[in-house]
Amino acid sequence: MAFADILGQERALSPLRRMLARRELPPALIFAGPQGVGKTKAALELAKALNCEAQSDDACGLCPSCVQADKGLSMDTQLIDAEYQARLKLKEKKGEGEPDEALGEKDLETLVAKQTDIKIDTIRHVLGTLAKSSFLGSWKIAALENAHLLNKPAANAMLKSLEEPPPRTLWILITHQDERLLPTIRSRCRRVRFGPLSEALVRRVLAEQGRQGPEADDAARLSGGSVSRALALLEGGCPEPEEWLNDPLAPFALADKLPRELHLSRPAVKEHLLRMAGRLRGGYASARVRAALREFAVLRRALDANASPQLVLTLAALTLQSVPPAERP
Numbered sequence: 001m002a003f004a005d006i007l008g009q010e011r012a013l014s015p016l017r018r019m020l021a022r023r024e025l026p027p028a029l030i031f032a033g034p035q036g037v038g039k040t041k042a043a044l045e046l047a048k049a050l051n052c053e054a055q056s057d058d059a060c061g062l063c064p065s066c067v068q069a070d071k072g073l074s075m076d077t078q079l080i081d082a083e084y085q086a087r088l089k090l091k092e093k094k095g096e097g098e099p100d101e102a103l104g105e106k107d108l109e110t111l112v113a114k115q116t117d118i119k120i121d122t123i124r125h126v127l128g129t130l131a132k133s134s135f136l137g138s139w140k141i142a143a144l145e146n147a148h149l150l151n152k153p154a155a156n157a158m159l160k161s162l163e164e165p166p167p168r169t170l171w172i173l174i175t176h177q178d179e180r181l182l183p184t185i186r187s188r189c190r191r192v193r194f195g196p197l198s199e200a201l202v203r204r205v206l207a208e209q210g211r212q213g214p215e216a217d218d219a220a221r222l223s224g225g226s227v228s229r230a231l232a233l234l235e236g237g238c239p240e241p242e243e244w245l246n247d248p249l250a251p252f253a254l255a256d257k258l259p260r261e262l263h264l265s266r267p268a269v270k271e272h273l274l275r276m277a278g279r280l281r282g283g284y285a286s287a288r289v290r291a292a293l294r295e296f297a298v299l300r301r302a303l304d305a306n307a308s309p310q311l312v313l314t315l316a317a318l319t320l321q322s323v324p325p326a327e328r329p
């Protein structure tokens, strides 16, 4: 893997490569753009290239530093996501110094699902590791997934580090909702914009993962240029409301079938909401239909504000079922 393998994002990558070639980077970057278009991959590649011994505008993939990074063993790069925070919490519970293997994987999975914001303790932990200079004078990189989930105290703790950054440190704030970041944070970061992928490229990535055929083509077409959304469509199996509208248990069964990962279940529920609203198109004369459409809009906002996709889907399906058949268009 290298920058050269990240497809369809030349506009985002070429300024990064220029910065890399000169080793001149701002203390923080924001990688903004839709979900499932390669932002996290690009962040990890940037980190790898920064510490590559070849010192060019891309990672060589062969030097010891690149090899470590490819194995996910780089000591200098941290990917801060829900799992990172959940692991910190588990360690806290079980006492410092416990090896990771001692932490129950089941406990971890439950905890990961519960991480709905990025907390100050997590940021403090990251700051601690950034402050430790590495043996070889290499760069320290913290890539923060879903950076819009930083809560206020955590964002303020990070702000200090952005004002007086230790040398050779880089924050990469990855987000599909950069408007939710504090203006004080945004103003200190350089924004790199990632765009949606072409339908053909999504189809190609799906094919590389062994997903081909008419279903995969449909998913690519409906994905809006996002690989994760296409996968969610394939895995979440978003049936048309016609297939379940009259089954009283469907609202619960649909929610059960959602993928467990938030980044997959959320786009799947968005797709469900679109299909449900589509089912009521043309029925505006009915007050019940109008109320249902308003409810879908409220649920869509709740989803964006981190409500459980399972819950949102169940409520939406119940809402659609509550419109009497005679009033459905």
Ligand SMILES: [Zn+2]
Pocket: 051, 052, 053, 054, 059, 060, 061, 062, 063, 064, 065, 066, 067
């Ligand atoms: Zn290298």
